[in-house]
Amino acid sequence: MKLAAVNPQTIELAAQLLRQGKLVAMPTETVYGLGADASNSVAVAKIFAAKGRPADHPLIVHLAYASQIKEWAENIPDSAWQLAEKFWPGPLTMILNKKASVPLAVTGGQATVALRVPDNPVALWLLRVFGGGIAAPSANRFGRISPTLAQHVAEELGDAVDCILDGGACTVGVESTIIDLTDSQPTILRPGRITRTQLEAVLKTEVALKSQHKIRAPGMLAAHYAPCTPAYLCVTETLLALLEEQSAEGKRIGVLVFSNDLAGLPCQHSLQLPQQSEAYEAALYAALRELDALQLDSILVEQPPENESWSAVNDRLSKATL
Ligand code: TXA
Numbered sequence: 001m002k003l004a005a006v007n008p009q010t011i012e013l014a015a016q017l018l019r020q021g022k023l024v025a026m027p028t029e030t031v032y033g034l035g036a037d038a039s040n041s042v043a044v045a046k047i048f049a050a051k052g053r054p055a056d057h058p059l060i061v062h063l064a065y066a067s068q069i070k071e072w073a074e075n076i077p078d079s080a081w082q083l084a085e086k087f088w089p090g091p092l093t094m095i096l097n098k099k100a101s102v103p104l105a106v107t108g109g110q111a112t113v114a115l116r117v118p119d120n121p122v123a124l125w126l127l128r129v130f131g132g133g134i135a136a137p138s139a140n141r142f143g144r145i146s147p148t149l150a151q152h153v154a155e156e157l158g159d160a161v162d163c164i165l166d167g168g169a170c171t172v173g174v175e176s177t178i179i180d181l182t183d184s185q186p187t188i189l190r191p192g193r194i195t196r197t198q199l200e201a202v203l204k205t206e207v208a209l210k211s212q213h214k215i216r217a218p219g220m221l222a223a224h225y226a227p228c229t230p231a232y233l234c235v236t237e238t239l240l241a242l243l244e245e246q247s248a249e250g251k252r253i254g255v256l257v258f259s260n261d262l263a264g265l266p267c268q269h270s271l272q273l274p275q276q277s278e279a280y281e282a283a284l285y286a287a288l289r290e291l292d293a294l295q296l297d298s299i300l301v302e303q304p305p306e307n308e309s310w311s312a313v314n315d316r317l318s319k320a321t322l
Pocket residue numbers: 028030031032033034057058059060091093095107110112113114116118136137138139174175176178189190215216217218219220
């Protein structure tokens with residue numbers, strides 16, 4: 001699949017492909033999405049086939065404007081409008097009660113729908129020209145690392161996609177925060193750039209954090225966002241001990257370094273990640289992919305800090321490692 005540079009012609013072509021029920025990969029600020037017309041069940045089914053994703057796993061519907069919530073959800077609580085006002089366009093997905101017209105193919109058979117207005121100029125341009133909702137999961141094979149470059153999508157999904165819009169590197173780099181607003185207490189189903197503290201500040205109520213929730217959500221599975229190479233998350237001393245031990249056995253090891261103490265590590269395949277959480281998030285998936293591509297015996301990931309601003313990173317690392 002050839003990557004398409006973004007211009008008025010390719011945006012028009014991409015919108016046309018969506019109207020024809022075809023698949024278009026688009027950049028968002030979080031990760032690249034594999035998009036289809038969310039009102040077309042046949043088109044949506046192609047997403048599941050391309051990803052190798054079980055059909056009962058629900059998708060996020062991307063919208064151009066917050067006002068479009070009304071076309072997809074009903075019994076919309078005030079909290080949804082408050083969060084949309086504050087965080088959209090942005091890396092926040094809201095779970096709301098779906099309207100009867102929303103295809104069950106999109107919601108994995110559930111009575112709720114996930115909605116988000118992404119903060120990326122290419123995604124917003126396509127959404128505005130297309131006019132409807134675009135159902136889009138991350139544009140990777142099921143269970144694998146999400147793509148943060150158009151090239152990643154091409155490598156992983158290739159000809160299964162009809163067009164890949166190349167919008168450069170995703171600025172946020174980890175998937176959106178998901179908040180369920182269908183219960184009396186709002187609940188975070190997946191941590192992301194927007195933190196619980198930020199959500200509580202807007203909602204002026206306590207937000208719950210679910211590690212294991214009853215609704216099937218692939219991002220909640222233990223092994224997800226995972227490289228093919230066995231990866232281990234460990235504190236600095238353990239990492240050094242493992243590196244020594246495994247290197248002595250002749251193993252080829254990759255290391256994702258966080259702290260400065262490890263900067264000059266005696267290891268051929270070490271990548272230093274930023275010390276600031278937002279920059280770390282933006283670099284994480286590309287770094288994991290880079291090490292994974294080397295087909296090493298294992299990848300050792302140095303444990304970054306564990307406070308709230310690192311919650312998305314720690315969630316993804318715990319799922320990417322054994
Ligand atoms: O940042 C993102 O959210 C990216 C970009 C492309 O927007 N998308 C993304 O999609 O990460 P995906 O399909 O890889 O993850 C969507 C998550 C899944 O864990 C899914 O189960 C959950 O959203 N989800 C969708 N609809 C849901 C629903 N009705 N109830 C609970 N979880 C839902």
